[in-house]
Amino acid sequence: MTSSRRTLVTVLVAFLLGALFTATPASAEEGWRTHEGAINGADYLVKVPKRWNGTLVLYSHGLYVEKWGKPERIWLATRPETETWLLEHGYALAASNYKGVFGHAIEEALTDQIALLDWFEATVGRPRRTLTSGMSMGAVISVKLAENNPGRFDGVLAQCGEYDTKGTWNSALDMLFALKTLLAPDADIDLVRPRDPEAAQAALEAVVTEAQKTEAGRARIALAGALGTIPGWALAHEPEPTAPADRLAQQALWVTGAYLYGYGPDARPEIEGRAGGNPSSNTGIDYRRQLARSTGLDLVRHAYRAGGVDLGADLDRLAAAPRISADTQAEAYLDRYAVARGTTPSPVLTAHTTGDGGAVAGQARWYGDQVRRNGDPGLLRQTYVSRGGHCSFNAAEEIVLLRTLSSRADTGHWPSTDPRRLTAAATDLGPAYRLVPELFDPQGKEKAMPPLFTRFTPPAQPRPSR
Template sequence: MNRSLKTFVTVLVTLLLGSALTAAPAAAKEPWRTHEGTIDGARYLVKVPKRWNGTLVLYSHGLYVKEWPPERIQLATRPETEAWLLDQGYALAASNYKGVFGYVIEEALIDQVALLDWFQANVGKPRRTITSGMSMGAVISLKLAEDNPGRFDGVLTQCGEYDANGTWNSALDMLFVLKTLLAPDADIDLVRPRDPEAAQAALSAIVAEAQKTDSGRARIALAGALGNIPGWVFAHQPEPSAPSDRLAQQAIWVTAAYVNGYGPAARAEIERRAGGNPSWNTGIDYRRMLDGSARRDLVRHAYRQAGGVELAADLDRLAAAPRISADPAAEAYLRRHAVAAGTTPSPVLTVHTTGDGGAVSDQTRWYADQVRRNGDPERLRRTYVERGGHCSFNAAEEIVLLRTLVSRVDSGRWPSTGPRPLNAAANGLGPDYRLVPELFSENFDEKPMAPAFVRFTPPEFPRPTT
């Protein structure tokens, strides 16, 4: 596995390593009861404080891959959050889902409910049940609440893809642009790959070579703009201001996250689960998409720097290129399991970093539109953290959001979710809760960073399912 794929996979899953890097206290000192086992083949972990406050937080983890199996079952996004919740009397539970690895959303929706049933039968019925999740686990948390109304009192989603079908379409758009403009004659299957690993290697090599030229970098920028990919990768650095720096960081997202993370090898797995290709670009006007992109100025800058290529000519080539159609049954599968309806049977609180290019913040705007159509907008609050990276939150931010959601559940009214009160509350937790991972660093370094809630309006999601 090449380094860029390793890095992206770690972006998606090794936020989780924080829990593995912090050793659990010795059993004799644990002020909680631990339950471990399997339900229908899915491993689970439950911790119940001896002075349980009656609240259960059911946590849904993000994507795991076989190259980095989880060392233990994760109960919160940050290990400091897990410790704080247990100290405050919250019970915690999580399943690793059957199959553990890959896009196991269908399994997760079954296994998490089975674990909740087990908890109620063996521990007790909670006074309130919160479902929380990060990345892939965010849409799992939403779907759990939507599919099981009355069983969950609140939902916290972190860095989520609420329209995962739309994300696969957006990924197809980007790869279609790269193949059409960089290697139109290459025998590379973007969907229904005959040899996924060979197609992945060929596409990765073509894009890596393109990075060496101004024209290649301009076309990578065009692909990124069609996905509204931001030019901010590094959590420990401020947002770049110079166009050249923004383009360089956007290119990291495009190549690491979409060429490798959503390329032919990953496509083969989702197609196996869905029974075919769920993605399409039939009827898509890429010129119109670029006109509506929040990153179009970056593209124009990149093409001006390139000199030898014309943006208008490249858009004409895209318009003339043969399109890709979806298999209807496969699209229906992904829509059923991985697209939130926005029905809000219980209050929902979302959080996203503003520089997330792995799960773009546009998804929160799309989800809010779903709620306006199908749910109750008063049950939704959206928050943002001004930081690069995917899921690069500190424990103070996660804890304050959980407290905010519980307050809404108890009182029926939202406390203030503006940046000032959230930052003040997070700062009040002290310096022990401020570590943020740098997911695109060699050793995934962590450093303390102040809470950074901010007012933010995300762009429109370019490829919504509905």
């Protein structure tokens, strides 16, 4: 993998995961006190304003991958500007890096975050309100913290979340299965339970890289993306593309830049080791039917016409290819730790960008369905920002969402979540809070982007767990 590609993948994947107690003394810092230490081996960071307003925000980070090194800091919000604003306005902030730090450490997070909350209440004081916030993998952690601990949290902010992690792994398997079957049907590439993860990863990468050089190869990558309802919008700093060629190119960025690397053979040992086996399956899946339901169907048809490829023949090949089964205990593991139930013991506010292909917006729709079945729909509000990229919110949007959730916790009633009102409130915060990272830039370039909440109905998640 080239250096620039490795940097790109690091940015993407880092966003889509002594004694029992040690601590350093609290220190004064610009109007707040900082506490750092470890609880049962999990590092934590806490900041408490000298004029604390009584609200604590417990933040859960996303996925970190060990091969690309330990994060430089413990994050207390999705954006650093959000952290500063919250502290300056009296909010206390806390976060654990979870035991082990790396990988799909959801099981550890659900224990370590509660241990940190216990420590805070015993050491700093009992908050008047406790909110839990998280992004990407941290979003399902935040939701499940509230579900598993009724009465401990007064509200949940879940940003760019994968609420059905098992469904994501199934969808990723669909895409990689299509790539292997259509681009390298005779290659010895293990998509699950890999005997040689690095070799399998290298072989699949080589096949996909070669396919990108031809119209026919790009058409088959488009088909893989459509099976996962991956949008044709990836670049946060650019408007949503309209030309089919541009949409295909940006959809391919997601397929090759997120799923090939984040869910490929090289990523399998970590999740399979945690789950006790392979948690994903495509047994009984009809890909012709799945494509027919996909919002990417028209784009696939365009790509196949341009490439002079027979779409029906490729769908026949997918139908005839041997399927992959999951290990029951591994599925049960994800069901227990990484799939939200939607029980809403406290109010939940979700946020998603409309062009998110790392955690597709259908995840939010799926979570809303679970709340309607198992919880109280009146406790849920769902918001969307018109922008490409995964978790590509600016601080203004994050701050307004946290203020909205705080208001719900304080008053017992939701304030308006009309997109125009949210956009106006975020705009009023000023230009200092508008920076958005470009995940597909190797240097992680940031650019000021205006807040832009919007009305949006996501497509259905293609492979829901239930």
